[in-house]
Amino acid sequence: MLLHKIAEVREKVKEWKKQGLTIGLVPTMGALHKGHLSLIKKSVDNCDKTVISVFVNPIQFCPGEDFEKYPRTLDADTKLAESAGVDIVFAPTPAEMYGEGHILSNDFLTYVVPPFFYTDKLCGKSRVGHFDGVCTVVNKLFNIVQPDYAFFGEKDRQQLIIIKKMVKDLNIPLEIIPCPIVREDDGLAMSSRNKYLNPEQRKEALVLKDILLNIKACYNSGIKDVEALTETAYKFLKSCHNLEYLEFRDKNDLELKKVADKDTIVFIAVKIGEVRLIDNISLDS
Amino acid sequence: MLLHKIAEVREKVKEWKKQGLTIGLVPTMGALHKGHLSLIKKSVDNCDKTVISVFVNPIQFCPGEDFEKYPRTLDADTKLAESAGVDIVFAPTPAEMYGEGHILSNDFLTYVVPPFFYTDKLCGKSRVGHFDGVCTVVNKLFNIVQPDYAFFGEKDRQQLIIIKKMVKDLNIPLEIIPCPIVREDDGLAMSSRNKYLNPEQRKEALVLKDILLNIKACYNSGIKDVEALTETAYKFLKSCHNLEYLEFRDKNDLELKKVADKDTIVFIAVKIGEVRLIDNISLDS
Numbered sequence: 001m002l003l004h005k006i007a008e009v010r011e012k013v014k015e016w017k018k019q020g021l022t023i024g025l026v027p028t029m030g031a032l033h034k035g036h037l038s039l040i041k042k043s044v045d046n047c048d049k050t051v052i053s054v055f056v057n058p059i060q061f062c063p064g065e066d067f068e069k070y071p072r073t074l075d076a077d078t079k080l081a082e083s084a085g086v087d088i089v090f091a092p093t094p095a096e097m098y099g100e101g102h103i104l105s106n107d108f109l110t111y112v113v114p115p116f117f118y119t120d121k122l123c124g125k126s127r128v129g130h131f132d133g134v135c136t137v138v139n140k141l142f143n144i145v146q147p148d149y150a151f152f153g154e155k156d157r158q159q160l161i162i163i164k165k166m167v168k169d170l171n172i173p174l175e176i177i178p179c180p181i182v183r184e185d186d187g188l189a190m191s192s193r194n195k196y197l198n199p200e201q202r203k204e205a206l207v208l209k210d211i212l213l214n215i216k217a218c219y220n221s222g223i224k225d226v227e228a229l230t231e232t233a234y235k236f237l238k239s240c241h242n243l244e245y246l247e248f249r250d251k252n253d254l255e256l257k258k259v260a261d262k263d264t265i266v267f268i269a270v271k272i273g274e275v276r277l278i279d280n281i282s283l284d285s
Numbered sequence: 286m287l288l289h290k291i292a293e294v295r296e297k298v299k300e301w302k303k304q305g306l307t308i309g310l311v312p313t314m315g316a317l318h319k320g321h322l323s324l325i326k327k328s329v330d331n332c333d334k335t336v337i338s339v340f341v342n343p344i345q346f347c348p349g350e351d352f353e354k355y356p357r358t359l360d361a362d363t364k365l366a367e368s369a370g371v372d373i374v375f376a377p378t379p380a381e382m383y384g385e386g387h388i389l390s391n392d393f394l395t396y397v398v399p400p401f402f403y404t405d406k407l408c409g410k411s412r413v414g415h416f417d418g419v420c421t422v423v424n425k426l427f428n429i430v431q432p433d434y435a436f437f438g439e440k441d442r443q444q445l446i447i448i449k450k451m452v453k454d455l456n457i458p459l460e461i462i463p464c465p466i467v468r469e470d471d472g473l474a475m476s477s478r479n480k481y482l483n484p485e486q487r488k489e490a491l492v493l494k495d496i497l498l499n500i501k502a503c504y505n506s507g508i509k510d511v512e513a514l515t516e517t518a519y520k521f522l523k524s525c526h527n528l529e530y531l532e533f534r535d536k537n538d539l540e541l542k543k544v545a546d547k548d549t550i551v552f553i554a555v556k557i558g559e560v561r562l563i564d565n566i567s568l569d570s
Contacts, residue, residue: 006456018305106401110420110454113396135395136455143456169395170421171291171428 002078002089006097006144009051009090013146021048025147027138030054030091031071031192032080035182039151042179044085051145052081054091059104060133071192090145097140106132112139112170114162118254122158122245122267123278134159135166147174155181155189157265157280161254181279183209189279196275201240204272208279210236211246215266219283224260244269244276251282287363287374291382291429294336294375298431306333310432312423315339315376316356316477317365320467324436327464329370336430337366339376344389345418356480375430382425391417397424397455399447403539407443407530407552408563419444420451432459440466440474442550442565446539466564468494474564481560486525489557493564495521496531500551504568509545529554529561536567 003009016023024043028036036052043050054077061067078089098104112135118124119131142150152160164176182190187209188202197205211233218232226248233246248257251265260266262284269278288294301308309328313321321337328335339362346352363374383389397420403409404416427435437445449461467475472494473487482490496518503517511533518531533542536550545551547569554563 010458020303106398108400108402110400110451111398112455113391113398115391115393115395117392140454140456143458146458166395169425170397171425173295173428173431 001082001087002074002091004091004093004096006092009088009144012088013051013144016049017146022149023047023145023147024050025141025145025150026050026052026086027141027150027152028052028054028077029056029070029192030077031073031195032077033182033190033192035153035155035190037080037084038182039153039179040081040084040086042177043149043151046177047147047149049087050085051088051090051147052086053141053145054078054089055097055137055141057097057133057137058094059098059109059136060130062127062130065127066193066196071195090141097137109136112136112166114166115169118158118162118165121254122247122249123269124158126244126269131159131162135162138163139166139170139172142172142174149175149177151177151179153179153181154280154282155191156278157267158254161252187213189277191277193275193277197272201272201275204238204240205270205275205277207236207238207241207272208268208270208277211268212266212279212281216281216283219260226258226260229260229266240272242271244271251284286367286372287359287376289376289378289381291377294373294429297373298336298429301334302431307434308332308430308432309335310426310430310435311335311337311371312426312435312437313337313339313362314341314355314477315362316358316480317362318467318475318477318479320438320440320475322365322369323467324438324464325366325369325371327462328434328436331462332432332434334372335370336373336375336432337371338426338430339363339374340382340422340426342382342418342422343379344383344394344421345415347412347415350412351478351481356477375426382422394421397421397451399451400454403443403447403450406539407532407534408554409443411529411554416444416447420447423448424451424455424457427457427459434460434462436462436464438464438466439565439567440476441563442552443539446537472498474562476562478560478562482557486557486560489523489525490555490560490562492521492523492526492557493553493555493562496553497551497564497566501566501568504545511543511545514545514551525557527556529556536569 024047026039056070081089111132113132114135124131188205215229247267248264251263257264264283265280267280309332311324341355366374396417398417399420409416473490500514532552533549536548542549549568550565552565
């Protein structure tokens with residue numbers, strides 16, 4: 001069922017709650033791919049009812065980012081979701097979510113602001129305000145759908161860590177379920193933004209997983225020093241790869257690591273042409 | 286029932302929800318007086334179950350404010366609340382609410398931040414960050430208690446307006462019930478901070494309601510110009526009254542008024558010695 005209005009979703013949710021059914025929420029920006037489908041499957045398998053939101057959230061895009069050209073494929077998304085067992089596809093307009101006539105800024109909107117220590121690094125460094133927008137919209141979706149479980153991909157690992165922190169800090173009554181990264185056959189992490197890549201760039205995009213897998217192999221062979229592990233990346237980088245960051249951080253609080261251990265996540269962001277790609281790997285197991 | 290732990294409250298709430306009971310929440314900082322009791326009565330009369338929180342919230346006090354000396358009278362509060370029909374008195378420690386070992390700052394905590402336009406004026410001007418702390422703790426309490434109704438006094442009118450804005454902006458699934466100011470026999474608005482006044486100051490404190498009632502009388506007699514109405518206040522002010530603000534603003538969005546109308550609230554804050562007092566009056570009716 002495709003719904004556009006908050007009140008319609010609330011009504012269905014109320015019905016379900018009365019019947020004692022559990023609800024899973026998968027927040028998305030649409031342009032669904034196999035990564036999203038793995039989240040949806042986990043929700044459908046584990047919850048009585050599954051809601052996915054399809055909303056390209058204006059307040060999490062920074063000036064100059066791809067808000068306008070971000071892929072919007074609602075018809076295809078709805079079909080895909082429903083055939084995967086989704087009960088509600090919630091696709092509100094920006095006006096439905098934020099009201100009409102106001103500038104979408106913290107002058108006139110209540111924001112949920114994650115801690116600076118979590119947002120002043122990695123993607124938050126170049127995307128100022130991005131995670132404020134993410135936390136605000138996710139908080140809204142939580143209040144609208146009131147799920148028992150919410151599913152987030154490990155692809156956006158910093159986001160996942162920040163959402164978990166928000167849930168803990170604000171005592172939000174639900175559980176966050178992390179879902180592993182889904183990859184193309186050649187290892188590229190699934191992302192709606194992969195559509196922006198031309199064939200040449202698509203090949204060059206493998207550099208992210210090449211670097212991460214090599215670091216993991218070196219770690220497993222006994223190298224724990226982060227500086228030494230970082231250096232192993234350089235042989236993969238070509239002039240067409242604009243490395244934004246390659247960092248080793250704690251999986252819970254994003255503290256920087258000097259010595260890698262099983263709690264370490266390696267985060268990478270590379271720009272290839274105009275396309276910014278991210279990936280990450282856990283050194284555990 | 287006096288409970289100190291979030292998990293204990295959640296358990297009771299879950300039970301109640303299963304039985305389809307409605308829940309009212311009255312958030313307080315304790316030191317209960319007749320103002321609080323009027324909120325409690327409204328909740329007890331209208332909801333199946335009533336929870337009050339008693340929590341002197343460290344993150345809503347600014348440096349140099351009265352966090353340490355704020356009156357704490359939990360035994361008396363609990364007796365008073367229970368005899369008024371309250372089902373749960375929730376009195377957590379700061380560590381229970383915010384965890385141990387971290388500095389309580391937006392470096393390490395997720396905050397709910399109301400819009401600047403609502404907080405850069407009136408009490409927010411001198412109490413920087415105050416309403417961020419209020420919204421954050423109220424959001425947490427909402428998530429812990431999951432009430433159908435939450436009761437707030439019109440005494441803290443700017444707070445009430447900001448909380449209503451937060452509920453709307455974040456789609457929080459509950460209704461805010463505003464409750465009229467309760468006054469002492471001589472007209473002083475009830476406040477836990479009235480305890481700080483010595484007998485001389487207690488008399489001087491009547492200046493707030495004197496100014497407000499006089500403005501309302503002038504308005505009712507036909508004066509609508511805010512500048513003219515403001516001037517009527519000066520005859521009440523003595524050197525012991527340190528007027529912090531006297532402002533005419535819209536009851537919904539706090540926009541400044543040049544011409545008073547039925548949507549206007551008159552806000553006043555006066556310092557008498559070290560004691561800061563606030564009051565307000567609606568020009569409607």
